[in-house]
Amino acid sequence: MTGRLPQKPKPWKPGCNGCRVFCIQWRVHRSRSLPRQSAVPTPLARFALVSPEYFCQANIKLTDTYKDAPAFVILSVIEPRADTPQSTKKRSTMPSQKDLIVTLRAIVGARHVLTGEKQTERFRKGFRSGEGAALCVIQPGTLLEFWQCLEAIARADKIIIIQAANTGLTEGSTPNGTYDRDVVLINTRRMDKLQSLGDGEQVVSFPGSTLFALEKLLDPLDRQPHSVIGSSCIGASVIGGICNNSGGALIERGPSYTELSLFARISEDGTLELVNHLGIDLGETPEEILTRLEADDYDSRAIEETNRKASDTDYAARVREVEAQTPARFNADKRRLYEASGCAGKLAVFAVRLDTYPxxxxxxxxxxxxxxxxxxxxxxxxxxxxxxxxxxxxxxxxxxxxxxxxxxxxxxxxxxxxxxxxxxxxxxxxxxxxxxxxxxxxxxxxxxxxxxxxxxxxxxxxxxxxxxxxxxxxxxxxxxxxxxxxxxxxxxxxxxxxxxxxxxxxxxxxxxxxxxxxxxxxxxxxxxxxxxIHSEEVEDILALDIALRRNDRNWLESLPPAISDRLSHKLYYGHFMCHVLHQDYIVKKGEDPKAIKEEMLKILNLRGAEYPAEHNVGHLYTAKQSLAHFYREIDPTNSFNPGIGKMSRCKHYH
The missing domain is CATH 3.30.70.610 (D-lactate dehydrogenase, cap domain, subdomain 1)
Structure with a gap:
């Protein structure tokens, strides 16, 4: 007996209610019928057409034989397994979507929990491109509220995406596409405190503080920040720059970097942990640490002497090496991936400690x-x-x-x-x-x-x-x-x-x-x-953020006609001393930006360029092996910002 697929099968997670699961590869382009019932060991109860990514919901790892299959039919049978009471109990204690939203409202206040497409759109939509769905957007006002929200979201097994100013250019601070779990988006702009250490030689920055505010704080102290707004966006946050190795417009200082930070992570077993590597003694428990830091409740004796860096102190020497065959700076540089620095939202960063300059x-x-x-x-x-x-x-x-x-x-x-x-x-x-x-x-x-x-x-x-x-x-x-x-x-x-x-x-x-x-x-x-303004004439903007070799004399590209004929404008600007160029291409209507991008990246690979240089991978670039390893190391459960670098969106990266 064969059956026809319904046009819109009801959503169904493999293995729910303790059912045994069978999967049968099904070639969509060859047949629209289900396999005969004889292929199934027990009576068919339910079926659904799914993509291979769907298997991550049940932590099912596909063998190489099936990884490239275009689709699968999942068959569930009605016999419950004998070993399911524990898992059933665990699921029954999982907070529902409604319960989670109620909890979050109790923590931050109802006005700071946004739901619905219109309320949340400006947070879910990227500055230049990118957009996805979110269960809600929350705006904690204190570090303790931030921690309590993370606890609630982790208990509910939801995805956490953290953003501040949402000025990223590669879609890295917004949801994108579909996920195996609901997404909760945390906007940190309300937590915008800055604290000066000593006579201003260093500062502590909270998640929502901006570069503009930091400049304003330091101005009467005759000091300057580690970074300033470069070529991208208005209102960019200090911690956003750290998390994405941004900056570098200031040639003597290089990209944003620190080894002194306070952050939360989710360990391999799903435990939420607060890690204080800020170099300031603030107590033992998360509640004590966060409350004291928020209240500026510490003195100079609590600030530890440390050899860990609060800026990229080697950059000035590195950028001078004009005969070096590698770029001066780029996002996947292993030398500058350290906890919060370069984490790209794979950690929840509460504070960073940074150098300032006369x-x-x-x-x-x-x-x-x-x-x-x-x-x-x-x-x-x-x-x-x-x-x-x-x-x-x-x-x-x-x-x-x-x-x-x-x-x-x-x-x-x-x-x-x-x-x-x-x-x-x-x-x-x-x-x-x-x-x-x-x-x-x-x-x-x-x-x-x-x-x-x-x-x-x-x-x-x-x-x-x-x-x-x-x-x-x-x-x-x-x-x-x-x-x-x-x-x-x-x-x-x-x-x-x-x-x-x-x-x-x-x-x-x-x-x-x-x-x-x-x-x-x-x-x-x-x-x-x-x-x-010219949406009827423009298919899209293809924006490349590239770091050329320090010894590359032919820094200005010359595209072949097969590519340039599909573009209406080629726009070149950048940070010239470090050979970091932003190359924006306005693609003619009807052309394929993705295909053009792939052709351009092949050319850049031949030139020995690295990309992205400073905007990070987001959802637009593939993370190189070293960068992907760093992401898995700091976020083993893939709970924070999954899918960046075109990695898996599924729990535990399955």
Whole structure:
């Protein structure tokens, strides 16, 4: 006897109610009928069409014979197994979805537990791309609430995804696709405290504190943070940078890194543990540790002397090695994967301890232009190999991204220039709230982007005249910021190069330096705006974040026509001294971005490049073996942020 599959079989987990489970490989494209009943040892009770990933729900490991099967039919029989009382009891004590939400509301308050698609959309949707479902979004206000939420979620055996500003560019801080368990998303923005240690030589940062707030805290102390906002997003968090090895725009300091952190993990046996490697004696129990840290209830005697690092102290020497055959920095660098650093949300990080730096006495920005990329590479090598003082930063822009940003990033430049940075995270949160409510109304889907674009056209030109003149003259632009002794070194070298090469430059006044920097900052968001305004012409934005070899002289790519003909724009910008480039490609309507990406990655592999460089793998890149091993080591049950690096989404990585 054969049967037909129902169009929508009821959801069913293999092995439920103690039933014995049989699986039979079933080729969808060859037959729509179930196997004959004689193939089943006992009467058929229920069946369901599932993908191979579905087996992780029952912790069933498929043999190699079946791993590539397109689908399976799961057959359940009605005879309960004799050895099921224990497992039945365990399941009966598992909190239901409703019970979990009630518990979470009791911990953080009802207003800070969001449910429903519209309420949660701005948290579930990535800054540039990516979106998935979540049972709820919770917003704890204290470290203790954060811990109590983790306890409740772990007891309920749910997936935990943690985000702060949700400014990731590779979908790594939002749900994505389907999972074998419900997802609970924790937004940490309310836990935004910062604590200064000593005279400000170090700071302790809570999960929701931002780089902007850290700069503001350190300013009266004549100190600077370990990192500043680079090319990506507004309102980025300090801990988000640590978890993703972000940063590196500041050449003397490199990417965000620390070996001093306070975090929670779930062990192999499912136990939630709090690990205090912050180097501060705060007590023994999680409740005591978190309460004392929140209240700043410790003195200098509690701060331990330690050899563990609170920054990447080796980076300045590494970036100077211009003949090295490896990149200066990239996300999968094993030297900089340590507990919270590089964990990509596979740990719940409560606090990190970081170095700060004295302010520079004087700074000067040089705006440099050329039509020859080889001349920029020669400048880079001279600075890194010969200068006593490294640059503060060296930001590159190609003329094409200059033009896109001038038109589609203008409102960002104006907002930061006129309002400052303090209000911008709230502004973009409001934009996300509006977008979520208009998303399903097709004519209004991109209303906020269209409205902001309309307003920006009414605003007078904001770019300085000398910057615009260089745009007309040169294809390649470099914004070089030097400090103290490096100012005269750069001035002398640039004056010499103008006499014997096609390079030209000018020294920016304060206004020119500010606006040129903001223009570079707005580049990544400008590409997103372009896509929103021209959605009928654009299939997608393909964004690559790459780290070239330090000795790669041919840093500017040349794509074959088979690829470039499928793109409307190729946008190049990045952190030039460390050879980290952001390459955004606007894909023509009807073309396949995934296929184009695979072709591009093959080219990058041949060049010895590493990717991603600083945005981390998220759900867009495959984690290399060393990085995947690190993720499994710190999160053996795959309870935190499963699926990143295109790894398994199933419990225990089955």
């Amino acid at each position: 302010k520079n006495k004087t700074e000067k920005t040089f705006y440099i232009g050329t039509d020859n990329p080889d001349e920029l590479e020669g400048l880079r090598r001279s600075i890194l190999a010969d200068f006593e003082t490294l640059p503060v930063s060296a930001e590159y822009m190609h003329r094409d991204i200059f033009d896109i940003t001038r038109s589609y990033g203008k409102d960002t430049v104006v907002l930061i220039d006129k309002l400052g940075t303090d209000r911008l995270p709230d502004f973009f949160a409001l934009k996300g709230w509006v977008d979520a409510r208009l998303r399903n109304i097709r004519p209004l889907r991109h209303f906020t982007d269209q409205f902001m674009q309309f307003l920006s056209r009414l605003w007078p030109e904001i770019l300085p005249e000398r910057v615009l003149a260089f745009r007309d003259r040169f294809e390649h632009h470099l914004i070089l910021k030097m400090h103290d002794g490096g100012i005269e070194e750069a001035r002398a070298l640039l004056n010499d190069l103008t006499k014997r090469s096609g390079i030209d430059f000018f020294e920016c006044d304060a206004r020119e330096a500010k606006i040129a920097g903001l223009h570079r900052f707005a580049a990544a968001g400008a590409a997103i705006r372009y896509q929103a």
